[in-house]
Structures are given as C-alpha cells and as structure tokens.
Amino acid sequence: MIRLFAALVIAIATTAGCTAPAATAAPAPAATNIAEVTGTVAPGAVVSLLPAGIQVPMPEGPAVMDQYAKQFVPGTLYVRVGQPVEFRNTDALGHNVNAHRRGTGATMFDVETDPQQKYVHTFDRVGQYDVTCNEHPGMQATLVAADGPLATMSDDRGQFVLSGVPPGAYRLLVTFEGQTVEQAVTVTGPRTEVRVAP
Numbered sequence: 001m002i003r004l005f006a007a008l009v010i011a012i013a014t015t016a017g018c019t020a021p022a023a024t025a026a027p028a029p030a031a032t033n034i035a036e037v038t039g040t041v042a043p044g045a046v047v048s049l050l051p052a053g054i055q056v057p058m059p060e061g062p063a064v065m066d067q068y069a070k071q072f073v074p075g076t077l078y079v080r081v082g083q084p085v086e087f088r089n090t091d092a093l094g095h096n097v098n099a100h101r102r103g104t105g106a107t108m109f110d111v112e113t114d115p116q117q118k119y120v121h122t123f124d125r126v127g128q129y130d131v132t133c134n135e136h137p138g139m140q141a142t143l144v145a146a147d148g149p150l151a152t153m154s155d156d157r158g159q160f161v162l163s164g165v166p167p168g169a170y171r172l173l174v175t176f177e178g179q180t181v182e183q184a185v186t187v188t189g190p191r192t193e194v195r196v197a198p
C-alpha cells in the first residue's frame with residue numbers, strides 16, 4: 001500500500017508538469033524482505049522459527065512481568081527458554097505469583113511478592129504457563145517460553161501466523177503437550193504456507 005501510494009504521488013507530480021527526470025524521483029523497487037509464515041498445527045501449540053545453522057543470541061537482561069494496579073503487565077509475555085524472567089511487584093500491596101504449566105498443571109513456583117520486591121525464575125522448557133496471584137483471583141496472565149524470538153501460539157483451530165520473517169532457511173519447531181516436532185522450512189515472501197507433518 002505504501003509503495004502504491006508513493007507511485008501515485010510520483011505520477012501526480014509528473015503530470016503536474018514537473019520537469020525533473022522521473023528516474024531520480026522514483027524509489028528503487030523494494031525487494032520483498034519480510035514474509036508472513038502461516039500454517040495449521042495442533043490447537044494451543046507453541047510455534048517457533050529458528051534460522052537454520054545460526055544460534056540466535058539470548059536477549060540481554062531479563063524479561064519482565066510486573067504486578068501493577070492488581071494486574072499482570074503485560075498480560076501475555078513471550079520469553080526464551082533459559083532467559084531469566086523477573087516477576088516484579090510495583091504495587092503498594094503484597095501479591096503472590098505462581099505459574100502452572102498448561103496441560104499438565106505442574107507448579108513451576110508459588111511465592112509471595114512484597115511491594116517493590118521481585119522473584120526471578122528461568123523457564124527451562126518450551127511451553128505455555130498460566131500465571132496467577134492467589135490473593136487476587138482476577139489477576140492472571142499467560143507466559144510463553146519458546147526456543148527463539150520468532151514465536152507464537154496456534155489458535156483454537158490450530159492456525160498460526162508469524163509476521164515480519166526475513167526470507168531464508170529455517171527450522172520450524174512445534175511444541176504440543178510437551179512434545180516437539182521439527183521440520184525444515186524455506187521462507188519466501190510475501191506469504192509462506194507451511195504444511196506441518198502430523
């Protein structure tokens with residue numbers, strides 16, 4: 001749409017009698033440099049794309065989920081497996097924070113968080129975790145631990161969309177109920193539909 005708009009502006013400028021050579025005003029044709037990757041897998045799966053043959057560096061510093069105004073902020077947080085996560089309490093009142101693995105219900109931790117305190121946990125498995133506060137039943141959040149920074153969850157129908165993916169060779173990892181299936185994917189723009197082997 002932006003390129004179309006730019007082309008229209010140039011066309012209007014040209015027909016208005018502008019004497020500048022059109023070649024200097026025309027933008028270089030932009031190569032399609034990002035793609036959308038879609039597909040269908042099991043509902044509620046964690047889907048990650050990892051560049052083939054490259055170790056994506058871990059982000060500097062921890063991921064952060066805050067407890068503020070009796071809410072978890074953000075309500076959905078993606079982190080990397082092995083990346084420390086700080087659960088902060090910037091409220092003036094005490095909270096609790098606990099995380100349970102979705103599917104099995106296994107407790108990851110269950111701790112009190114006093115005002116201005118924090119608790120740090122590092123998730124060591126891919127999965128979705130339900131984060132709640134025992135003291136305030138309305139407080140809930142979802143944390144997704146994934147293998148890489150390009151990650152999402154499939155919806156109720158198993159469909160997923162990963163946007164802003166540079167074309168190239170990738171490993172697609174789909175984790176469902178603790179099991180991870182991997183397959184090679186070549187991403188080409190602007191839209192790559194992935195058929196995931198059952």
Ligand SMILES: [Cu+2]
Pocket residue numbers: 070094095096133134135136139
């Ligand atoms: Cu609370």
